Amino acid sequence: MTADVNKIAQDAINAIAERIKNLNRLNIIVAGKTGVGESTLINAVFRDKMAETGIGRPVTDHMRKITKKGVPLCIYDTRGFELGKEVQNDVKREIADTISRGLAANDINEAVHCIWYCINTASNRIEPEEIQWLREISRENELTQVPIIVVLTQSFSEANAQEMRKTLMEENLDIIQVVPVLAESYEIKGLGTAPAYGLDVLIQVMEEALPEELMDTLQNVQIASLKSKKLRAQAAVATAALAAAGEGAAPLPFADCAMMIPTQLGMIASITVIFGFNVSKSIITALLSSTIGSGGATVLGKTVVSNILKLIPGAGSVLGGAISAGTAGVITAALGEAYIGVMELVFKGDMSLDDLSTSKGREAMKKLFRRKLKESE
Ligand SMILES: Nc1nc2c(ncn2[C@@H]2O[C@H](COP(=O)(O)OP(=O)(O)OP(=O)(O)O)[C@@H](O)[C@H]2O)c(=O)[nH]1
Ligand SMILES: [Mg+2]
Structure with a gap:
């Protein structure tokens, strides 16, 4: 039996296309105050600059859905977090609703798989209202158990980040991990450049949190590790x-x-x-x-x-x-x-x-x- 390269290469291309078509879609909710660095984070973790490709489609008052053709990933980006208690409650309810709707669909492609809550380390302190909000969303999520990861963004000071991480961990929140990251290297005037770090840890935490059916997808879409x-x-x-x-x-x-x-x-x-x-x-x-x-x-x-x-x-x-x-x-x-x-x-x-x-x-x-x-x- 002989087989020529051309035919085998075509078979390989078909096998690849089939596998890509069958990848489950990974759905992530990203929340946090404006300017904390969500877009920078998303673009550093995932391929194809998802956060730059337009504004996404609004799905609720404070949430838009970002997808890109050919990328088995959907990011729900929440907005308006900094606008006070009322909006924060709305955001919380919209997140809970989105999780419930995903579960009701009974389809892994529609389920919410993970929540990233972003806090800017450079702000140097965690607002009590943010801790309160995390406590409340955890309660909403008690039965649904979507893994919540707190991402400490713009952590060019690793010492500050560790301090913040410790504070958060001591709060006994129902979150699976607190991960300090610097998504893009940061130039500190006169002191040189702080290199990007932590994104590989975030990927590792995701690997541990997500089911096996999403492992190929995670690797397919991530560019951080x-x-x-x-x-x-x-x-x-x-x-x-x-x-x-x-x-x-x-x-x-x-x-x-x-x-x-x-x-x-x-x-x-x-x-x-x-x-x-x-x-x-x-x-x-x-x-x-x-x-x-x-x-x-x-x-x-x-x-x-x-x-x-x-x-x-x-x-x-x-x-x-x-x-x-x-x-x-x-x-x-x-x-x-x-x-x-x-x-x-x-x-x-x-x-x-x-x-x-x-x-x-x-x-x-x-x-x-x-x-x-x-x-x-
Ligand atoms: N060097 C560096 N700059 C960052 C990093 N993260 C955020 N920034 C800067 O912080 C600013 C805000 O970042 P964005 O990623 O736009 O923040 P965002 O949370 O998406 O902001 P909105 O979408 O406006 O709510 C930008 O000027 C970024 O360049 C980082 O990891 N490294
Ligand atoms: Mg943004």
């Missing part, structure tokens, strides 16, 4: 490598190596979803042809496999005409790691998405793939 993306992508690779090893358990004749391909495509789709990039067919073609198959030749055909085997320490003789379970796993793992490696380069801005289908991208993939094979003892 490369580490989180990589961990989830590496788990997908480990699963696929195990599956491929299972498929090769009965020593896989070279000619049947294509059997592993659906497993590998699933893995590529997972990694793509986790990184949230718009990956084209030419990128997948470049990935496949620079690793497990060459241009016009077959993917995982006999020659290719023989060449790969030469690189794997202890893979055994090619003369047997078959690859072992372990080798099938190793090839799959190396393919996955190589793909994660180039996704990381794009994430960090060391390479553009377009670069990936050029010789520069192919070289990088080939190098990563070979390195992983050699490491696989």
Whole structure:
């Protein structure tokens, strides 16, 4: 059985599209006084500059819904918090109503999954009315139990932030965490720059608070923690490598190596979803042809496999005409790691998405793939 790169790349693109279509939507309510840095926070945590794309659609008097096509995320942005007790009560009721409506829909895509309440650390104190409000919203939320996270924004003074965090924690509020962040680096005149921090912690807290059905979505939409993306992508690779090893358990004749391909495509789709990039067919073609198959030749055909085997320490003789379970796993793992490696380069801005289908991208993939094979003892 032979399979050409073009067809397999198309299958991969279809698998990716299917996975993206099936992602559940993550719904977050963001509240806090005006100017605390909500928009800056949202744009630093999520891809596609959600908070800049227009004003959103009003859903209640003090709440608008921000969505963007192609991003499985909905942010309910509340307004008018600074306008006094009456409006704060209205906001509280609107939040409770939105939570109830979401629950009534009985659909994970409509449920509110999390509340971020933002307080500006630079303001140096927490208003008693804010603590009171948090207490009241917690009470409203007693049965619904939507996780509430307090985000201390603009925490360029880490000492102040820790002090504030301590004060809040001592209030025994029904909140799951208080997370100090500096969403964007901050220049302090004459003193230099305070680098951004804390957003990765916020992602970690979200990972712990949200159900498994939202984990792919969270990674897909967040841009604040490369580490989180990589961990989830590496788990997908480990699963696929195990599956491929299972498929090769009965020593896989070279000619049947294509059997592993659906497993590998699933893995590529997972990694793509986790990184949230718009990956084209030419990128997948470049990935496949620079690793497990060459241009016009077959993917995982006999020659290719023989060449790969030469690189794997202890893979055994090619003369047997078959690859072992372990080798099938190793090839799959190396393919996955190589793909994660180039996704990381794009994430960090060391390479553009377009670069990936050029010789520069192919070289990088080939190098990563070979390195992983050699490491696989
Ligand atoms: N350097 C730096 N500036 C920040 C940060 N967060 C907020 N700011 C600044 O604080 C100001 C207000 O931030 P926004 O993100 O617009 O605040 P907001 O809460 O969305 O404000 P409204 O939408 O007007 O209620 C802007 O000038 C931001 O540049 C941050 O983490 N770092
Ligand atoms: Mg704003």
